[in-house]
Amino acid sequence: MRCDPCVKLRDSLDFAESFNIRIQMPNSIPDNSVGLVKPQLMHFEQPLSLACGRTLEDYQLVYETYGELNKDRSNAVLICHALSSHHHAAGYHEHEDKPGWWEVCIGPGKPIDTNRFFVVCPNNLGGCHGSTGPSSINPDTGQSWGADFPPLRVRDWVNAQAKLSDKLGIYQWAAVIGGSLGGMQAMRWALEYPDRLRNCVVIASAMKLTAQNIAFNEIARSAIRSDPEFHEGNYLAHNTIPKLGLTLARMIGHVTYLSDDLMGRKFGRQLRSGDFEQGSYNPVEFQVESYLRYQGDKFSEFFDANSYILITRILDYFDLAREYDNNPVNAFSQALCDFLVVSFTTDWRFAPERSREITDALIDAGKNVCYAEVDAPEGHDAFLLPIPRYLELFHTYMQRIADEVNS
Amino acid sequence: MRCDPCVKLRDSLDFAESFNIRIQMPNSIPDNSVGLVKPQLMHFEQPLSLACGRTLEDYQLVYETYGELNKDRSNAVLICHALSSHHHAAGYHEHEDKPGWWEVCIGPGKPIDTNRFFVVCPNNLGGCHGSTGPSSINPDTGQSWGADFPPLRVRDWVNAQAKLSDKLGIYQWAAVIGGSLGGMQAMRWALEYPDRLRNCVVIASAMKLTAQNIAFNEIARSAIRSDPEFHEGNYLAHNTIPKLGLTLARMIGHVTYLSDDLMGRKFGRQLRSGDFEQGSYNPVEFQVESYLRYQGDKFSEFFDANSYILITRILDYFDLAREYDNNPVNAFSQALCDFLVVSFTTDWRFAPERSREITDALIDAGKNVCYAEVDAPEGHDAFLLPIPRYLELFHTYMQRIADEVNS
Numbered sequence: 163m164r165c166d167p168c169v170k171l172r173d174s175l176d177f178a179e180s181f182n183i184r185i186q187m188p189n190s191i192p193d194n195s196v197g198l199v200k201p202q203l204m205h206f207e208q209p210l211s212l213a214c215g216r217t218l219e220d221y222q223l224v225y226e227t228y229g230e231l232n233k234d235r236s237n238a239v240l241i242c243h244a245l246s247s248h249h250h251a252a253g254y255h256e257h258e259d260k261p262g263w264w265e266v267c268i269g270p271g272k273p274i275d276t277n278r279f280f281v282v283c284p285n286n287l288g289g290c291h292g293s294t295g296p297s298s299i300n301p302d303t304g305q306s307w308g309a310d311f312p313p314l315r316v317r318d319w320v321n322a323q324a325k326l327s328d329k330l331g332i333y334q335w336a337a338v339i340g341g342s343l344g345g346m347q348a349m350r351w352a353l354e355y356p357d358r359l360r361n362c363v364v365i366a367s368a369m370k371l372t373a374q375n376i377a378f379n380e381i382a383r384s385a386i387r388s389d390p391e392f393h394e395g396n397y398l399a400h401n402t403i404p405k406l407g408l409t410l411a412r413m414i415g416h417v418t419y420l421s422d423d424l425m426g427r428k429f430g431r432q433l434r435s436g437d438f439e440q441g442s443y444n445p446v447e448f449q450v451e452s453y454l455r456y457q458g459d460k461f462s463e464f465f466d467a468n469s470y471i472l473i474t475r476i477l478d479y480f481d482l483a484r485e486y487d488n489n490p491v492n493a494f495s496q497a498l499c500d501f502l503v504v505s506f507t508t509d510w511r512f513a514p515e516r517s518r519e520i521t522d523a524l525i526d527a528g529k530n531v532c533y534a535e536v537d538a539p540e541g542h543d544a545f546l547l548p549i550p551r552y553l554e555l556f557h558t559y560m561q562r563i564a565d566e567v568n569s
Numbered sequence: 570m571r572c573d574p575c576v577k578l579r580d581s582l583d584f585a586e587s588f589n590i591r592i593q594m595p596n597s598i599p600d601n602s603v604g605l606v607k608p609q610l611m612h613f614e615q616p617l618s619l620a621c622g623r624t625l626e627d628y629q630l631v632y633e634t635y636g637e638l639n640k641d642r643s644n645a646v647l648i649c650h651a652l653s654s655h656h657h658a659a660g661y662h663e664h665e666d667k668p669g670w671w672e673v674c675i676g677p678g679k680p681i682d683t684n685r686f687f688v689v690c691p692n693n694l695g696g697c698h699g700s701t702g703p704s705s706i707n708p709d710t711g712q713s714w715g716a717d718f719p720p721l722r723v724r725d726w727v728n729a730q731a732k733l734s735d736k737l738g739i740y741q742w743a744a745v746i747g748g749s750l751g752g753m754q755a756m757r758w759a760l761e762y763p764d765r766l767r768n769c770v771v772i773a774s775a776m777k778l779t780a781q782n783i784a785f786n787e788i789a790r791s792a793i794r795s796d797p798e799f800h801e802g803n804y805l806a807h808n809t810i811p812k813l814g815l816t817l818a819r820m821i822g823h824v825t826y827l828s829d830d831l832m833g834r835k836f837g838r839q840l841r842s843g844d845f846e847q848g849s850y851n852p853v854e855f856q857v858e859s860y861l862r863y864q865g866d867k868f869s870e871f872f873d874a875n876s877y878i879l880i881t882r883i884l885d886y887f888d889l890a891r892e893y894d895n896n897p898v899n900a901f902s903q904a905l906c907d908f909l910v911v912s913f914t915t916d917w918r919f920a921p922e923r924s925r926e927i928t929d930a931l932i933d934a935g936k937n938v939c940y941a942e943v944d945a946p947e948g949h950d951a952f953l954l955p956i957p958r959y960l961e962l963f964h965t966y967m968q969r970i971a972d973e974v975n976s
Contacts, residue, residue, distance in 0.1 A: 213847050213848070214848075214850040215847075215848040215849055215850050216850065313850065313852075370838065371838075372829055372832065372833055373829075373832035373833050373835070373836040373837055373838065373855070373857045374824065374827075374829040374832045374833070376838070376855050376857055376858065377820075377824045377832065377857050377858070377861055378824065380820075380855070380857070380858040380861060380862075381817065381820045381821055381824065381861065384816075384817055384820065384862065384865075385792060385795075385817055388792075388796070388813040388814070388816075388817060389795070390797055406795040407795070409791075409795075410788065410791055410792055410795060410817070413784075413787075413788045413791065414788055414821065417781065417784045417785065417788065420781075422779055422780075422781040422917075422920075425779065425780035425781045425784065426779055426780050426781070428780070429780040430780055431777065431778075431780065431783070431888070438886065438888070438891060440620050440622075440892075441620070441621075441622040442622055443621040443622050443623065443720065445720075446886060448780070448783050448787070448885065450780045450783055450784050450787070451783065451784070451787040454784055454787060454788065455787075455791065458791075475853075478853075478855065479845065479853060481838070481845070484845060485847075510829075510917075513829075
């Protein structure tokens with residue numbers, strides 16, 4: 163099963179849908195959407211040196227753009243996606259009824275205002291939505307890379323994104339923006355290419371994962387590896403996929419992206435079937451059980467298992483300050499841009515404390531930083547949702563940037 | 570693979586060991602241990618009516634006792650175990666080098682002082698350590714029950730424990746005590762057999778699980794069911810066990826019993842192998858990954874998968890006040906005993922808020938209740954660990970009971 167950039171893949175939006183957020187049909191695209199969009203492909207024939215020591219000789223990135231680049235090329239914004247997302251961040255694909263995963267934040271009049279910014283969102287290397295990854299063909303073998311795809315780091319993604327910037331003729335981004343794993347990329351940009359961004363927006367992220375976070379990722383990977391259809395990562399050669407393992411992996415991830423509070427409000431102890439009458443046995447299924455199974459099952463139909471393993475390892479391995487004497491202040495001293503840091507109160511996977519650590523290090527490094535801790539019950543996934551206070555502060559920050567670059 | 574009561578099965582103690590708690594060898598059994606103990610068996614030929622409407626015609630419970638029953642049979646204490654525990658709560662089995670799972674709390678001079686109390690700890694029905702459960706022989710078929718074992722509720726356990734009490738000649742317990750799922754049993758005792766206990770000790774427990782808790786249990790069950798060796802629960806008939814699924818289930822459970830804080834202190838981002846040097850690729854394994862895999866793997870060697878599914882369902886289905894108009898105050902109004910309720914600050918699986926709900930309902934029902942929220946970084950597993958403040962308050966409460974019953 164090969165992945166195609168046009169395959170239906172909007173788990174974040176399915177999440178939004180499950181929370182009763184209104185989904186528009188293409189025949190009634192709202193005015194505040196970027197409208198119909200098409201993914202674009204960029205081929206790179208110059209080899210990319212990777213942090214692991216290996217080289218990707220030839221690769222491609224799929225990406226989307228929204229809005230118009232201004233004359234002095236100063237209004238471009240780069241969106242870095244998280245673990246299970248991709249290049250389709252906003253607008254609609256033809257014949258599809260759901261918009262991109264960050265439709266609430268990207269569009270005319272929205273925080274990332276496409277009337278003012280030129281927005282670029284690539285699918286990262288190692289993904290499974292059209293950019294070169296484990297399910298792509300390895301030119302040396304003529305077979306899918308599978309488990310042989312080189313291990314990547316956040317810095318490899320950032321380097322590939324910089325090559326894309328070069329090809330697009332964008333030297334300096336008005337902002338590099340990301341939530342969760344996307345925030346890690348934004349921070350890495352600030353350190354590795356300090357003169358190539360004016361602002362860095364880091365939402366619901368961390369300078370490195372905690373042991374608990376690594377543990378959840380490892381359990382998810384173990385679930386995939388335990389599936390007999392995994393074949394040590396060479397499942398495509400066996401014409402199969404480790405569907406059950408990937409389903410479990412997603413269920414584990416999904417429950418940690420929600421807060422206990424939100425799950426209580428949304429599902430509580432509601433039953434989908436069965437009852438607790440004494441003396442009559444009707445097997446009980448809780449709503450939350452069937453919801454999780456549905457989410458996991460759906461995810462397993464479009465996400466590549468090797469990509470999931472590879473990307474969760476990228477998350478685990480990320481440590482912003484590793485090459486800066488393990489000192490975040492030293493690390494951020496490299497940066498030249500301004501920062502917006504946002505966290506959500508009930509996010510226990512990337513807790514507000516992690517964002518406060520980022521903010522403290524930025525302040526100690528003498529950087530301009532705005533920090534907002536948004537009171538929201540939605541857990542980690544809050545960064546994908548239309549929370550008024552969050553959208554408002556994000557909008558305010560971005561408007562200031564737009565005023566600067568368009569003036 | 571059949572389970573035997575004498576098999577080595579002390580995951581809680583392995584946990585303790587991993588936290589550098591001193592483990593004594595039998596040839597140097599410390600003075601404050603109950604010493605060598607032997608499991609005992611009790612057969613029941615009177616059928617047990619179950620909440621599901623089915624009947625267990627014939628069953629057995631394995632149990633251990635520590636200390637001596639006094640003349641008026643008033644100093645007996647019942648220990649109710651949690652999800653993965655069993656009857657071997659204290660002392661040593663011959664030729665084994667680890668004590669029972671609650672050795673820190675049970676013994677001469679300890680909170681449950683065996684110089685003053687007669688302590689009884691049965692393995693619950695549905696378990697896999699010697700009491701009748703899914704891996705026992707179904708007399709109707711001559712084969713293991715497997716997935717056909719009747720679904721149980723906490724009230725079934727409590728009813729079976731009451732039958733054991735009758736056979737032991739103990740009408741009233743000085744205290745019924747349990748942590749986690751054990752606390753649910755203790756509370757059910759207080760409601761179903763109000764005149765048969767003088768005290769109810771509820772540690773790190775809840776009146777019902779949250780949606781998040783149910784979600785984690787369901788993911789664990791899905792992991793077991795996804796294992797092709799599960800054979801819909803009839804794996805023993807296929808001479809196999811769903812080892813990989815059970816390993817995953819335990820890994821999921823285990824990580825939720827620890828706090829983020831404790832995992833950070835214990836493992837942080839320490840590596841077991843590999844390095845992050847750029848340009849040289851040595852695959853990285855974090856300590857926390859190998860620890861979890863080891864714990865899961867070890868657990869899968871002695872725990873029965875059907876028991877795991879059955880017992881996690883018992884946890885999910887428990888709702889103390891369901892039959893009392895969903896009103897905890899109505900429920901606790903049935904009780905005649907006094908209560909001690911204990912929680913631990915970093916326990917996010919059975920959070921202090923759940924214990925405060927119990928305490929509030931008890932107060933509103935006019936009951937005598939002591940509530941202690943113990944500041945401890947160890948998460949849910951804190952109730953198994955030698956935390957001085959916890960042991961001290963537990964000891965104080967139990968000494969008062971001992972003074973009353975022995976006077």
